[in-house]
Amino acid sequence: MKLTKNEEDYLKTLFHLTIENAQEKTGTNKLAEHLSVSPASVNAMLKKLKVKELVDYKKYGKLQLTEQGKDIAIQLLRKHRLWETFLYQHMNFKWEEVHEVAEQLEHIQSEKLIEELDKFLGYPQRDPHGAIIPNTKGEYLDVNKMTLAEVQEGKKCRLISVKDESRVFLKFVSKIGLSLNSEILVKEVQEFDSSLIIAFAEKEETVTHKFATHVFVEEL
Amino acid sequence: MKLTKNEEDYLKTLFHLTIENAQEKTGTNKLAEHLSVSPASVNAMLKKLKVKELVDYKKYGKLQLTEQGKDIAIQLLRKHRLWETFLYQHMNFKWEEVHEVAEQLEHIQSEKLIEELDKFLGYPQRDPHGAIIPNTKGEYLDVNKMTLAEVQEGKKCRLISVKDESRVFLKFVSKIGLSLNSEILVKEVQEFDSSLIIAFAEKEETVTHKFATHVFVEEL
DNA sequence: TACAAAAGTTAGCCTACTCTAACAAATAAT
DNA sequence: ATTATTTGTTAGAGTAGGCTAACTTTTGTA
Numbered sequence: 001m002k003l004t005k006n007e008e009d010y011l012k013t014l015f016h017l018t019i020e021n022a023q024e025k026t027g028t029n030k031l032a033e034h035l036s037v038s039p040a041s042v043n044a045m046l047k048k049l050k051v052k053e054l055v056d057y058k059k060y061g062k063l064q065l066t067e068q069g070k071d072i073a074i075q076l077l078r079k080h081r082l083w084e085t086f087l088y089q090h091m092n093f094k095w096e097e098v099h100e101v102a103e104q105l106e107h108i109q110s111e112k113l114i115e116e117l118d119k120f121l122g123y124p125q126r127d128p129h130g131a132i133i134p135n136t137k138g139e140y141l142d143v144n145k146m147t148l149a150e151v152q153e154g155k156k157c158r159l160i161s162v163k164d165e166s167r168v169f170l171k172f173v174s175k176i177g178l179s180l181n182s183e184i185l186v187k188e189v190q191e192f193d194s195s196l197i198i199a200f201a202e203k204e205e206t207v208t209h210k211f212a213t214h215v216f217v218e219e220l
Numbered sequence: 221m222k223l224t225k226n227e228e229d230y231l232k233t234l235f236h237l238t239i240e241n242a243q244e245k246t247g248t249n250k251l252a253e254h255l256s257v258s259p260a261s262v263n264a265m266l267k268k269l270k271v272k273e274l275v276d277y278k279k280y281g282k283l284q285l286t287e288q289g290k291d292i293a294i295q296l297l298r299k300h301r302l303w304e305t306f307l308y309q310h311m312n313f314k315w316e317e318v319h320e321v322a323e324q325l326e327h328i329q330s331e332k333l334i335e336e337l338d339k340f341l342g343y344p345q346r347d348p349h350g351a352i353i354p355n356t357k358g359e360y361l362d363v364n365k366m367t368l369a370e371v372q373e374g375k376k377c378r379l380i381s382v383k384d385e386s387r388v389f390l391k392f393v394s395k396i397g398l399s400l401n402s403e404i405l406v407k408e409v410q411e412f413d414s415s416l417i418i419a420f421a422e423k424e425e426t427v428t429h430k431f432a433t434h435v436f437v438e439e440l
Numbered sequence: 441t442a443c444a445a446a447a448g449t450t451a452g453c454c455t456a457c458t459c460t461a462a463c464a465a466a467t468a469a470t
Numbered sequence: 471a472t473t474a475t476t477t478g479t480t481a482g483a484g485t486a487g488g489c490t491a492a493c494t495t496t497t498g499t500a
Contacts, residue, residue: 006457028478041458043479048456060465060478091336101330110321116311226487248448261488263449268486280448280495 001052001072005107008076009035010045011054014065015073026063074138080106081127081134082117088128089121095128096170129170130161130180130216146219148196149212151186157217158183164214173215176205184217221272221292225327228296229255230265231274234285235293246283294358300326301347301354302337308348309341315348316390349390350381350400350436366439368416369432371406377437378403384434393435396425404437 003011013034017026028046032039046063049055054069065073083105087093093101115136118124126132134140151157159182162173173179178200187204188197194209223231233254237246248266252259266283269275274289285293303325307313313321335356338344346352354360371377379402382393393399398420407424408417414429 004456029476037457038459039478040460040480044457087333090340091333093332093336097332101328101333104328104330108321108324110324112313112317113307113311113321116313120310224486249446257487258489259448260450260490264487 001068003072006045007049007052007054008072008107010042010049011065011069011073012076012080014055014063015070015077018063018065019070019073028063031063071138074134074140076106077140078134078136078138079108079114081131082114082121082124084127084129085121085124085133086117094174096167096174098128099165099167126161128180129165130159132161146217147213148184148186148198148207148215148217149194149209151184151217151219153186153189156183156185156220158220159215160218161216162214163216169214172211176207177201177203178215183220221288223292226265227269227272227274228292228327230262230269231285231289231293232296232300234275234283235290235297238283238285239290239293248283251283291358294354294360296326297360298354298356298358299328299334301351302334302341302344304347304349305341305344305353306337314394316387316394318348319385319387346381348400349385350379352381366437367433368404368406368418368427368435368437369414369429371404371437371439373406373409376403376405376440378440379435380438381436382434383436389434392431396427397421397423398435403440 010031013031014026017030017034028039028042032042035042046055046057049069050057053066054072055063056066057063080102083102084098087098087101088095118136124133132140132142146157147163148157148159159178159180161180162170164170178184182200185199186196187199190196195206196209196212197204197206199205230251233251234246237250237254248259248262252262255262266275266277269289270277273286274292275283276286277283300322303322304318307318307321308315338356344353352360352362366377367383368377368379379398379400381400382390384390398404402420405419406416407419410416414432415426416429416432417424417426419425
């Protein structure tokens, strides 16, 4: 099925909100906010995607991707993350620069190109943010889901990936000196506002609880 | 100036017809044919591009790109040819496969990406079809303009570039055994239909006059 | 010169999105 | 349980692009 760039963007965002980050209910408004369009526009597009059997919902009911919609979204994710890896490894992009351009590149239509790119990159497992890259069949099990916010006082952990690809967030992570695979010691968790005092590479920093929920780690 | 994909395609085609291949007059109809749209659509778009001062013409008069329009078209050409080179050299694309995907990639907007790509490719002079790649400043002097059809009987020449990027043409060139830098001897030119008997790499082939006009050579 | 053909333009309509404003349904709060 | 708020939907209109059919201007030919 041939989709427009916009249709693809809706599926991708829907995937992100209903599957990757499925904490709370995803509705027209939230989707609209994430896509920076009006709820009315979302409503119109959802009708189109429903006819194409890529999303499923009833009036005023909850939104869901169909299997086919999910597959398409995962292939977009695969393309996005492969391009990010390319930009990072071969085009000298910083990790906070890759996202924007990958947003454009992910819409390029060429099976051959994406398979060759994957080969060229050496079949990478993770993108520059540590996120798992789905394989051709769309398989990607992201088991590690512990965030820095969940690490107990005194424990050590390693930074595996970050949840947020925004420039501001990524620049901040870099600025305090963290990157993928950094080893972090949680020295103290403040009672009154849940902020953390963490130590790594002979440094010490204080970060907010919100920040800590955007950093995925594995315990050491 | 931020242009849409379509506006860019119009400028590129206009450049191709009025500057690269400026044999006969370029009008609404010809442009429409090359873009596979109706003359009415072309007319509407030309109005828009005139307001933006990218093309210049008066009603029923001849079409011309402004300096700015020309610059934009050349940058698109640069991007197109750099991407073709990338696909050919690093993604294992054949020379008849690169054009289509480069048509998509040339619309990616990122100064940094294109400069890094140029560096990554080692600042190539020519694309996989032998066409000159404009530099950042848009300079590209394509002096060599002799075609195989102009070579005299008995003379030797070298294939420098091809004029046509279509699949059928390029596959035919490959099929008869020619590629960039092939040395060609023009054994005979048929009087009645101008077809050429050429020899190269221990082979002999007969090609039409039309074919010969699509192959650029330098004399040896 | 006169008129036919070709080339260019206009009018009016279609698709794929976008929006705001008004309204309906569902949820939360008194 | 009734109301208020939030959430979702519809109506109507705008922009960028496409089309066909009809019309005008230019060009080419008898």
